[in-house]
Amino acid sequence: xxxxxxxxxxxxxxxxxxxxxxxxxxxxxxxxxxxxxxxxxxxxxxxxxxxxxxxxxxxxxxxxxxxxxxxxxxxxxxxxxxxxxxxxxxxxxxxxxxxxxxxxxxxxxxxxxxxxxxxxxxxxxxxxxxxxxxxx
Numbered sequence: 710x711x712x713x714x715x716x717x718x719x720x721x722x723x724x725x726x727x728x729x730x731x732x733x734x735x736x737x738x739x740x741x742x743x744x745x746x747x748x749x750x751x752x753x754x755x756x757x758x759x760x761x762x763x764x765x766x767x768x769x770x771x772x773x774x775x776x777x778x779x780x781x782x783x784x785x786x787x788x789x790x791x792x793x794x795x796x797x798x799x800x801x802x803x804x805x806x807x808x809x810x811x812x813x814x815x816x817x818x819x820x821x822x823x824x825x826x827x828x829x830x831x832x833x834x835x836x837x838x839x840x841x842x843x844x845x
Contacts, residue, residue, distance in 0.1 A: 712764040712833065720828075721757040724750055748814045752779050752821030753818075760829060768833065769777040769815040772826045 728750035730736055738746070756775045763771060785793075786812045796802035797810065807814070 711837065712760050712829075714764060716832065717757050717760045717764075720763065721754060724754045724757060728754060745813070745817050748817035749824070750829055751820035753825040755779055756822055756825035756829070763790060768826050768829045771829065772822050775822050775825075776818065779801040779822070780815065782806060783818070786842050 720730050728747055731738065731746035731750060752775065755778060756771060759766075759774045759778075761773045763774070766774075782805070793806070797806050797808055
């Protein structure tokens with residue numbers, strides 16, 4: 710079953726807004742959430758992007774693509790050439806590439822991808838049920 714681009718675009722925008730809010734001081738949050746929510750939501754955002762890029766791919770395929778990409782970005786933080794550190798010190802560079810490797814980020818990515826994958830399975834299953842009902 711093909712994913713609906715409009716639905717996944719909305720999920721992407723909502724996740725981005727939540728991620729930016731998790732990094733701002735606009736909404737006070739408990740320390741645990743403010744520490745780990747951003748990385749978890751970043752991985753969810755990547756999952757929605759891959760859902761949009763590969764709408765016919767299975768949830769497992771999207772999850773593996775997302776995990777591979779997220780882990781590559783995290784491990785790239787062990788590399789500190791001047792040119793990439795200059796990029797990392799920009800707002801967008803910091804949000805996309807991060808600064809330093811943290812094992813806890815890998816755990817956040819796994820959690821975020823698992824949450825998004827569960828949501829995806831539920832959505833795809835419901836779209837499939839709705840589609841089958843409309844045929845019958």
